[in-house]
Amino acid sequence: MFTNEMVLLAHPTFGALAIMAAVWVFVETLNVGPSNISRLRTVCFLGAGLMWLTYVVGGYWYVTQYGVDKAIIKAGPWPFAHSFFMEMKEHVFLMLLLLATFMPIAASADLSKNLGARKLVLWVAAFVVLTGFALEGSGALISMGTKVGLMAKPV
Secondary structure, eight states: OHHHHHHHHHHHHHHHHHHHHHHHHHHHTOOTTTTHHHHHHHHHHHHHHHHHHHHHHHHHHHTHHHHHHHHHHHHSHHHHIIIIIIIIHHHHHHHHHHHHHHHHHHHTTTTTHHHHHHHHHHHHHHHHHHHHHHHHHHHHHHHOOOOOHHHOOOO
């Protein structure tokens, strides 16, 4: 059975792997041709799958465990870690999940001949990478909010 620590570690790990897959998609799309189109499409599905795993594992953690962390953060010196960063993560992640899910759909076109489709895949992959990094950083700040909340001296 999974421990809480394993679940907590799996969430950012799957997220980071999904970001790496999107970087891979971006590079493969820059150099698209008959020799790599199959690999590009496979990595698109891999990235989407990893993003969905990130969502499922993070959602499980949020529903079963985050309530305690939330109380610690809100009572500590960094309440903005929840009130801004977690709230932002909850809403922006849905856009990221949709983009990652759309990536394999966009890559189903003939990217070597269709410049518009190629640009679309590049933009989608770039947004997945940039938004993913922003959410990874937000997760780090939320985690830090819990730590400083635990270290804070009671008044």
